[in-house]
Amino acid sequence: MRRKTFLLILLLLGMLVLQACGQGGENSSGDNSSGDNGEYPYGHYEDDKMIGKVWAVHDTENVIELDISEWKKRDLKGPGMEDIGYVFNATYSEETSFTYEDGTEASIEEVKSGHKLLINPPARGDDFEGHADEVVLLEMTYKEKYGRLLSHIDGYNIVVMYEPGNPPPPEMQDSLFEEVGKIVEGTEHDVVASWIEYDPNFVVNYKEELDIEQFPVIFVYNQEELLLKAYEVEKVYDFLRDLKE
Numbered sequence: 001m002r003r004k005t006f007l008l009i010l011l012l013l014g015m016l017v018l019q020a021c022g023q024g025g026e027n028s029s030g031d032n033s034s035g036d037n038g039e040y041p042y043g044h045y046e047d048d049k050m051i052g053k054v055w056a057v058h059d060t061e062n063v064i065e066l067d068i069s070e071w072k073k074r075d076l077k078g079p080g081m082e083d084i085g086y087v088f089n090a091t092y093s094e095e096t097s098f099t100y101e102d103g104t105e106a107s108i109e110e111v112k113s114g115h116k117l118l119i120n121p122p123a124r125g126d127d128f129e130g131h132a133d134e135v136v137l138l139e140m141t142y143k144e145k146y147g148r149l150l151s152h153i154d155g156y157n158i159v160v161m162y163e164p165g166n167p168p169p170p171e172m173q174d175s176l177f178e179e180v181g182k183i184v185e186g187t188e189h190d191v192v193a194s195w196i197e198y199d200p201n202f203v204v205n206y207k208e209e210l211d212i213e214q215f216p217v218i219f220v221y222n223q224e225e226l227l228l229k230a231y232e233v234e235k236v237y238d239f240l241r242d243l244k245e
Contacts (some may be wrong), residue, residue, distance in 0.1 A: 003023065016121045016190070020075070027091065033115055035238060038143075039077045040077060041073070041076075041238070042071070042074045042076070043074060043083070044074075045167065047122070050088070050120070050122030050123060051116065051138065052069070052071055052119075053066070053067045053114055053115065054066060054116075054203075055113060057108070057113070059108070062093060064091075064092065064111065064132070064135070065089055066119060067087055068086050069085045069086045072123075075131065086104070086196070086203055088119070088129065089128060090135070091131050092121050092132050092135065093131065093225050095099075096131075097133065098110070100136070100137050101108070103141050111135070111137065112203040113201055113202050113203065114145075114203040116139075117135055117137060118135075118136040118138055119134070121133060133171075140203065146221075148194075149195060149196075149221050149226075151222070152222075152223070154223070156189065156190070156191045156240075157192050157194065157220070158176075158177070158191060158219070159196055159197045159215075159220075160173075160176075160193075160216055160234065161187070161206065161217050161218075161219065162215050162216040163198055163215040163216075164199075165176070165198055166216075167195075168216040169216070172216055176233050177193050179237060179238060182238070182245075183237060183240045183244070184240060187241070187243070187244055190239075210226070213231070214231060217230070218235070220236060
């Protein structure tokens with residue numbers, strides 16, 4: 001059996017990874033893969049419809065930071081385009097209209113980090129800030145909501161999720177992945193890994209949706225679904241050992 005290299009992705013603690021730059025197959029605008037549009041990976045975006053994902057909401061400044069990386073690259077040819085991120089600072093006011101995609105009225109309080117938005121008017125040229133006359137909260141697919149957890153390789157993603165200000169213990173850091181590397185070495189199984197800080201203001205409340213009883217918690221995902229939720233490292237080791245049988 002061919003030897004696989006265990007890939008260890010160290011994500012900066014406490015940071016929300018920019019989706020466009022760090023999660024290969026997931027698109028900010030939908031479930032389209034970059035290969036669906038030939039030489040223009042993001043050609044499905046329209047000039048007059050600026051779509052992106054919320055990086056942060058600064059309510060004291062009335063600003064929404066929106067990752068528009070893919071929309072900005074809609075006219076660029078691939079593969080091999082520069083992996084550069086673009087953020088648009090959309091200011092909002094009492095005149096700004098907030099709605100859902102079906103036309104139902106919404107509000108700024110309902111805009112969460114990771115939310116997919118359409119903002120009008122769109123950015124022009126190299127201008128990366130402007131007043132939002134209209135903000136539309138768009139429907140999101142399962143892969144868009146859970147893209148941070150799903151594996152982006154033909155293998156497994158081990159995710160350690162922890163509470164802000166309370167990083168996981170040593171046995172859930174380097175030593176865990178060193179042991180995982182030993183277990184999968186010599187097999188046909190690829191494994192990547194990440195540490196994610198739980199964000200109660202994320203568009204998906206993972207604590208509720210995944211019925212998390214305590215932190216830190218360990219998840220094992222493939223490209224489609226959750227395979228294991230555990231609070232002890234031995235559960236993860238047993239899962240991977242079973243794959244070898």
